[in-house]
Amino acid sequence: MKEARRRFTQSEYSERQHKTRQAMQTAGLDLLIVYDPANMNWLTGYDAWSFYTHQCVVIGSDDTLFWYGRGIDRVGAGLTTDLPDTDIIAYPDHYVQSPDIHPMEYLADILKQKQLHTKQIGIEKDNYYFSARAAESLYNTLPDATFSDATALVNWQRAVKSSQELSYMRTAGSIIGKVYEHILDVVTPDMRKNELAAEISHAAITGTPDAYGDYTSIVPLIGLREEAATSHMTWDNEVLGHDSGMFIEIAAAHARYHCPCSRTLYLGTPTPQYRDVEKVINECIEVSLEKFKPGVTCGEVASTFFNTLKKHGYEKENRCGYPIGLSYPPDWGERTMSLRTSDTTVLEENMTLHFMPALWLEGWGFETTESIVVTESGGECLSHVPRELLVKD
Amino acid sequence: MKEARRRFTQSEYSERQHKTRQAMQTAGLDLLIVYDPANMNWLTGYDAWSFYTHQCVVIGSDDTLFWYGRGIDRVGAGLTTDLPDTDIIAYPDHYVQSPDIHPMEYLADILKQKQLHTKQIGIEKDNYYFSARAAESLYNTLPDATFSDATALVNWQRAVKSSQELSYMRTAGSIIGKVYEHILDVVTPDMRKNELAAEISHAAITGTPDAYGDYTSIVPLIGLREEAATSHMTWDNEVLGHDSGMFIEIAAAHARYHCPCSRTLYLGTPTPQYRDVEKVINECIEVSLEKFKPGVTCGEVASTFFNTLKKHGYEKENRCGYPIGLSYPPDWGERTMSLRTSDTTVLEENMTLHFMPALWLEGWGFETTESIVVTESGGECLSHVPRELLVKD
Known part of the structure; x- marks a missing residue:
């Protein structure tokens, strides 16, 4: 070597x-x-x-x-x-x-x-x-x-990470923090989707002064307006627009180790609908984070999340997370356990998962997601992007 | 839709x-x-x-x-x-x-x-x-x-392209032209590989004032110094360095249609070795381009190339091209015909191929490649990047 x-x-x-x-x-x-x-x-x-x-x-x-x-x-x-x-x-x-x-x-x-x-x-x-x-x-x-x-x-x-692996994932977490700072610096309603994707890619590959960004296993996914009702759309040259919401599903990577982190961005003054879902999802994340402890099953984490969501009148018919770490295209997931109610896998210390309580609703959608390491005191986030609806007026 | x-x-x-x-x-x-x-x-x-x-x-x-x-x-x-x-x-x-x-x-x-x-x-x-x-x-x-x-x-x-498909590929060709202009503008010996990859990605996704850049099916491949002796290396934070050569294997894409185009870049005054291979490869390309006509076989194109190369004392043990067009990761090739001597596929008008006379030599390498459409008068290049060793002092 x-x-x-x-x-x-x-x-x-x-x-x-x-x-x-x-x-x-x-x-x-x-x-x-x-x-x-x-x-x-x-x-x-x-x-x-x-x-x-x-x-x-x-x-x-x-x-x-x-x-x-x-x-x-x-x-x-x-x-x-x-x-x-x-x-x-x-x-x-x-x-x-x-x-x-x-x-x-x-x-x-x-x-x-x-x-x-x-x-x-x-x-x-x-x-x-x-x-x-x-x-x-x-x-x-x-x-x-x-x-x-x-x-x-x-x-x-690969499920339980070594300290060197966790260190690379935290580095990727620092990079994704820089990426979101950059997005908020440069995004405007006149910007086109591809220009936003270009800025995201540039920031993610540049990395931090201490660490380079590697390519990510999935390109930036930008769910703008009605596209936020579905998954996995990429970009064209559509203008972001005034008073428009979008989710940004991205990751940063270092030495092939990933830290995905999605946020929803609103250009203008968010409608009450966005503010309501922001509150609900944040409560769901808070409550669920406590469950990412050794001994808890994937199904228990998922149930905690789905029940909290249901309490607020929302339903989600798909899994709410999956393991992450080292990966290559086309997927940054590890394809072992899934955060769904039927999954009986028992979490262990230093397992890492992308907790993905994304909501693809009727005609719009909302994503706030966190990459998490399982610890004795509950889930620890690998990145520290403000957990809120990102707003730029 | x-x-x-x-x-x-x-x-x-x-x-x-x-x-x-x-x-x-x-x-x-x-x-x-x-x-x-x-x-x-x-x-x-x-x-x-x-x-x-x-x-x-x-x-x-x-x-x-x-x-x-x-x-x-x-x-x-x-x-x-x-x-x-x-x-x-x-x-x-x-x-x-x-x-x-x-x-x-x-x-x-x-x-x-x-x-x-x-x-x-x-x-x-x-x-x-x-x-x-x-x-x-x-x-x-x-x-x-x-x-x-x-x-x-x-x-x-998919092998023979429609006029709309060719138009998208020419658009990708214009974008790759912009990408190379940008590389020459910004590259310095102090730059790190990941910084160069970030600049390439940004330029490729930004596109031209008329057309957005789509993601490419392969990320930028940067073969720096001894890595140029092999294929498919990506990047870390290594400094490009003074008096160093590298190949840059990249594409631009529009509406998922690709135009790959590789060049070799030298930071400093190129050694005679680089200048010699530059001359040889350019002659090989000139001679081979004439062969991209309807009725000619892939094998005949490949033989023309390999024979010209051999005349100058170089050997290449791998295919020298493949069809391109619409694609998704992990490959921008179409995986039908190959430009190798044993391939008897007969070229037809408006087929499009990436002609890839890359040389991976002992401890270094050289790439000048062209994306080509088959026409009655021979191969027409889909992009117009100067066909020369790129040099920045």
């Missing part, structure tokens, strides 16, 4: 690999093919925007551990991981995006050479970038292996 | 659906489940950052055409498509990222209700976001259907 790029000690990586091997043992796996780019990074440090072609980290219950990817990315694997050269294995370029041959077929040959082709192999059947064809290529070329689904096996190992 | 968001006429969308249905007929398909977000957009206009959860467009050889996705995205589907409400079908939120139930199981029930469960169904086995579990959920819940691989079926229909 290029030393300047080292984000964690070698012993932290070793511990992660050890934890993963233990979980593999419990699941009866000899070998795990790890496709999720965040899992690849967490296990080895590998960091590059190369996940648009097939690549993986292969980890064994023995000491097997190698990076597998496209030839033009192998130098990058050397710069960002501690793997020896012999454990950085590349496939030839004509396997890239070919209808006739698949990189997983070439991997099958490598597993055969390594006498790993008769093993119990875990694959991430529903993690990003592991396609149906990748799976079927493996099934066809490794007839003597047994495959089982290990989706989220590594993701679950 | 919200009228201000209309990017193409209704008849252009109808034509695309018609072309797709014809290709389905040739492939013997009654139904096609379209997961690739770019294909979903191309067929219906749907545009949102919602592809981190399972979603698709289902198109039939009859008049079946519906959007299927998560409940919180259905209003967005109404704002960005012309589909009637009855053809915007959502699954309940507890299907999101659940280990026990899968959105494709819920889709299977819908297909049964619509009497489409015994059909010949195409699935995009190797397009983005169609996971192994999505496929297996369909196989298990639709035992009376027959499935076949339709990866890239829609992507191929």
Whole structure:
């Protein structure tokens, strides 16, 4: 690994690999093919925007551990991981995006050479970038292996954060604070949505004097006027306008660790409707924050939130949060537990979640969200953006 | 569709659906489940950052055409498509990222209700976001259907661009011109990589006075010094430095249409090595550009390039280009043809490709790339960034 790029000690990586091997043992796996780019990074440090072609980290219950990817990315694997050269294995370029041959077929040959082709192999059947064809290529070329689904096996190992991970997430929290200060400095009713997105991106990547901003796994989502009734809209050149409300769903990132934080912004004098929801959501957050303690279940947190919301006459038909940390596009969530009433996962100290009591209502919407670390005394926010409806006249 | 968001006429969308249905007929398909977000957009206009959860467009050889996705995205589907409400079908939120139930199981029930469960169904086995579990959920819940691989079926229909599509790509070309002007204005040896990335992002999203910049499907890739020997590295806070070279691999986008354009930048007085490669690559581009004519194969273009390069003593072991147009993260390529010697695809008028004669050498690298439209008189560049080593003293 290029030393300047080292984000964690070698012993932290070793511990992660050890934890993963233990979980593999419990699941009866000899070998795990790890496709999720965040899992690849967490296990080895590998960091590059190369996940648009097939690549993986292969980890064994023995000491097997190698990076597998496209030839033009192998130098990058050397710069960002501690793997020896012999454990950085590349496939030839004509396997890239070919209808006739698949990189997983070439991997099958490598597993055969390594006498790993008769093993119990875990694959991430529903993690990003592991396609149906990748799976079927493996099934066809490794007839003597047994495959089982290990989706989220590594993701679950990532749930409780180390102190270095928390430190990166707090750094991301400082950056998102700067981003909101900048938004309030520059936003005007004449501004266009894309200009606001440009300002947000610039501030988030610039970071603070002490820490650079990394790219975030989701681009700024700006729900302006009627678009606030839905999710995941991005931007065009629409003018923000006078007397208009919008939610801004954004994050900052540092060393791939994220701190999402959404706020609602009103340009003009907010209508009573906005002020009412602001009050309700803030009460919901206050009450729910206390629940982010070790021993409490995700379902209990969710129920606390949904009940408080209902008391005020509002309903929300979707989950109110999910775990966060290290991630790559298309999602900054970790895809393990969810804050929904049916989720029985028990919270542990230093788990980190994006508490997301967003309301997408009839013709408008409201978002105030917080990124939270679970502590003995309840949820601690990773960022300190004023928890209020942001107003600019 | 919200009228201000209309990017193409209704008849252009109808034509695309018609072309797709014809290709389905040739492939013997009654139904096609379209997961690739770019294909979903191309067929219906749907545009949102919602592809981190399972979603698709289902198109039939009859008049079946519906959007299927998560409940919180259905209003967005109404704002960005012309589909009637009855053809915007959502699954309940507890299907999101659940280990026990899968959105494709819920889709299977819908297909049964619509009497489409015994059909010949195409699935995009190797397009983005169609996971192994999505496929297996369909196989298990639709035992009376027959499935076949339709990866890239829609992507191929997108290869030849309409005049409106070309107009958007030229707009993206104007934006990338502005981005490079801005880079040369602001870059200094004291600047950090993340600061350069922030400036690039700001300029690309701001766009021109006439046109907004959309987010690009890949973030700025900055290959500084030894990182230029590899691909897909992003940024940290390393100082660019005096007498240092770097490639900048970026694009601009408008209405999701992309124009990638890479250049190499030298801060200081370029070494003879840089000047030599600059001359070689420019000759390679000149010679190859003439080949981007209807009737020429991808293989012939690639051979022309590789032979010219070899004449000068350089070798490149990876493809030198790929088709571009409408796209979403993680890739701005269309994943159909490739500019490699073995590819026999015949170029047609108004196909668009990113010609990518990048050299990743021993300890350094060089990129000058062009986005090109195929015309009767050879390749026409979609942007007009000076084709030279960019130098700032």
